[in-house]
Amino acid sequence: MINLLKNKDKMETNQIKTIIFDLDGVITSEKKYWNTSKLTVWELICSQDYLGINQYFGTSNDVSNVLVNLGEKIISSNFIYQLKSRAINSNWDLTFFVVCLHLVAIIGNFQEVQDDTLSQLLNQNDVDLKTKLNQLGQLIKRKNYNVEISQPIIEQFWQETKALKGAAVLEYVNFFISEKLGEKFSLFDSRGELWQLCYENFQAWYEGRKGYNLPDEETVLDLHSIEATLSTLHYSGRYTLAIATGRPRQEVIQPFTTWGLLQYFDPQRIVTYDEVLESESILSHSNQKIKLGKPHPFILFKAIYPEEDIRQLCAENFQLENGQEIAYIGDAGSDVVAAQRAGCISLGVLTGFGEGNEKIKKQQMLSDLGCDIILDSILELPNLLRL
Numbered sequence: 001m002i003n004l005l006k007n008k009d010k011m012e013t014n015q016i017k018t019i020i021f022d023l024d025g026v027i028t029s030e031k032k033y034w035n036t037s038k039l040t041v042w043e044l045i046c047s048q049d050y051l052g053i054n055q056y057f058g059t060s061n062d063v064s065n066v067l068v069n070l071g072e073k074i075i076s077s078n079f080i081y082q083l084k085s086r087a088i089n090s091n092w093d094l095t096f097f098v099v100c101l102h103l104v105a106i107i108g109n110f111q112e113v114q115d116d117t118l119s120q121l122l123n124q125n126d127v128d129l130k131t132k133l134n135q136l137g138q139l140i141k142r143k144n145y146n147v148e149i150s151q152p153i154i155e156q157f158w159q160e161t162k163a164l165k166g167a168a169v170l171e172y173v174n175f176f177i178s179e180k181l182g183e184k185f186s187l188f189d190s191r192g193e194l195w196q197l198c199y200e201n202f203q204a205w206y207e208g209r210k211g212y213n214l215p216d217e218e219t220v221l222d223l224h225s226i227e228a229t230l231s232t233l234h235y236s237g238r239y240t241l242a243i244a245t246g247r248p249r250q251e252v253i254q255p256f257t258t259w260g261l262l263q264y265f266d267p268q269r270i271v272t273y274d275e276v277l278e279s280e281s282i283l284s285h286s287n288q289k290i291k292l293g294k295p296h297p298f299i300l301f302k303a304i305y306p307e308e309d310i311r312q313l314c315a316e317n318f319q320l321e322n323g324q325e326i327a328y329i330g331d332a333g334s335d336v337v338a339a340q341r342a343g344c345i346s347l348g349v350l351t352g353f354g355e356g357n358e359k360i361k362k363q364q365m366l367s368d369l370g371c372d373i374i375l376d377s378i379l380e381l382p383n384l385l386r387l
Contacts, residue, residue, distance in 0.1 A: 013373075013385055016345065017325040019233065020242040020269075020303050023252065024089075025331030025352020026378060027226055027261070029218040033091040035067050036206045036214060038074045040198060041098045042066055043205075050130060052137035053106070057147050063212045073147050074098070080353050082158045085365045087165040087295045089246050089334035095198040097173065100188055101157055104177045105150040110140050122185050129193045153180070165337060166295040191291075217255040220351045225379055230264040232382045239385075242269035244299040244328065244338075249274040268306045271299045279310045290314060294334040297342035300326075304342075319343060329378060331362075336369040348374040 024030040042057060044050045054061075057070045066074075075098050083094055107118065121135055157176055161169050170190045178184040187193040204210050219226055233239050241264055245252060249272040256262040276292045276299065283290055292298040292314070301313040304326060312318060320326065326344040328335060331352035339346035348366035350359055366374055375384065 012324065013327075013345075015324045016239070016327050016385065017322075018240045018242060018269075018304065018327070019381070020244050020300060020326065020328045020344075021265075021378075022089075022328070022330035022332075022335050023243065023245040023247055025220060026329055026349055027219060028247075028255065029220045030091070030352060032206070032214050032217055034075065034080065034094075035071070036202055037091050037095040037098070038067060038071050039063065039205045039210075039212075039214075040095045040202045041074050041102070042070070043201060043210075044099050044133070044198070045102055048134075048137075050133045050137070051103075051106070052134065052141060053145055056102075056145060077353070077358065079154065081358060081361065084332040084334070084353060086161060086169050087333035087337045087369075088169055089294050089332050092195070092199045092202055093170060095202050096195045097170075099194065099198055100173050100177060101154050102147070102150050104180050105153040106140065106145055107136070108153070108180050109145065109149050110143065118181075119183060122187060129187060129197050132187075166334065167291050167293075217251075219259065221377055221379065223259055227259070227261060229379050229381060230261060232387055233385075234264040236387050238387075240269065241265045242271070242303040244271045244303045246273050246276075246293055246299075248272060269303045271302045271306075275299070275302055279314070282310050283314060286311070288314070295337035295341065297338050300328055300338055300342040300344065329375075329381075333365060333369055336366060336371045339372075340370060346370070346372045349377050350374065351377045 021027060024033065045056050046052070046054045048054070057066075057073045060066050060069055075094070079098065080094065083097065088094070088097075121139075122132060124132060127135075160176065161172055164172060167190070173190070174184060174188045177188050189195075201210075205212070206214070208214070230241065234241060243252065243265055249270075252270060252272055253262065256265075273293070279298065279302075280290065280292055283292075288311075290296070298313060301308070301318065301320075304320065305313065320343045323343040324345065326342075327347050328339040328342070328344055329347035329349060330336070330339075331349050336346045336348060348371040350363055353362070363374060373384070375381070381387075
């Protein structure tokens with residue numbers, strides 16, 4: 001299936017010279033990342049080292065059983081869909097969102113804690129967040145809380161953020177929690193103390209530093225078919241292949257080297273989360289606090305103009321000179337929005353998250369966001385490009 005959705009009569013794919021690939025849901029499977037998010041949320045809510053509500057998601061202390069039996073309760077498939085439909089693509093943000101919404105449900109249901117007690121506990125400046133969570137857990141340990149109390153909160157949050165996309169959704173979290181709890185807590189800030197704790201624990205699970213090794217990375221489709229497609233594109237001599245992803249660099253280079261796929265991409269045009277962090281740091285020295293993760297178009301600009309000055313790429317008036325010659329292929333709302341903001345062609349694929357009815361919803365979501373072309377998978381690229 002190839003759907004030309006926008007400017008159908010004018011879409012000239014023969015003008016394309018550079019194809020930029022997102023990875024997760026396009027080439028790489030996100031299963032390991034989603035499982036990592038689930039284990040991180042489970043640990044922060046259930047472990048005695050943190051909040052300690054050990055049966056919040058159900059009874060299971062074995063990590064493998066947690067993923068098999070409790071995984072959908074911890075982070076549902078619909079939660080992932082809602083996040084991606086709002087152009088949020090970071091699994092660190094996914095983890096942070098879930099922990100925040102569970103915490104606001106738990107705290108909001110604990111009526112015995114007076115406002116000043118809660119404020120004093122959560123606003124302690126000389127105590128780390130792990131200790132704060134442990135102290136909060138000690139206060140509520142007699143309560144028989146379970147995940148059902150979170151569902152109305154989660155549903156309300158998604159209802160209130162229908163019109164928001166990208167960073168605006170992330171920024172809304174603290175406002176939402178403030179409305180629910182009657183006070184603003186800085187630990188819920190975007191990229192704040194709780195986000196950092198989620199990030200650190202996520203990476204520890206992902207890298208096997210928690211005493212459990214998740215299964216190795218997988219491709220979203222048969223590896224041989226993916227390699228044949230990339231080889232066809234590369235050796236046609238017509239295209240430069242690039243990568244623009246929210247993954248850390250090592251989590252791109254290592255699996256792509258193992259799979260034999262790295263050879264097909266221009267090494268100067270592999271842009272990862274490492275470049276995002278580095279560039280944000282550079283800008284911060286000039287008092288420019290800009291979040292450059294998708295759906296911001298920065299990683300696309302960087303892949304197209306790898307030698308250009310960071311400040312120039314992030315200037316408000318920066319534009320592509322040749323948008324119709326560049327296509328960005330991804331599976332999520334953040335990919336479509338990033339391509340639109342960059343001024344290039346957006347190619348959506350239906351691999352990645354969502355099967356059955358969810359896949360139909362995903363196709364509709366990509367279409368509603370204005371995706372130019374929707375493919376079943378990257379395997380249709382040679383046919384689209386008449387190779």
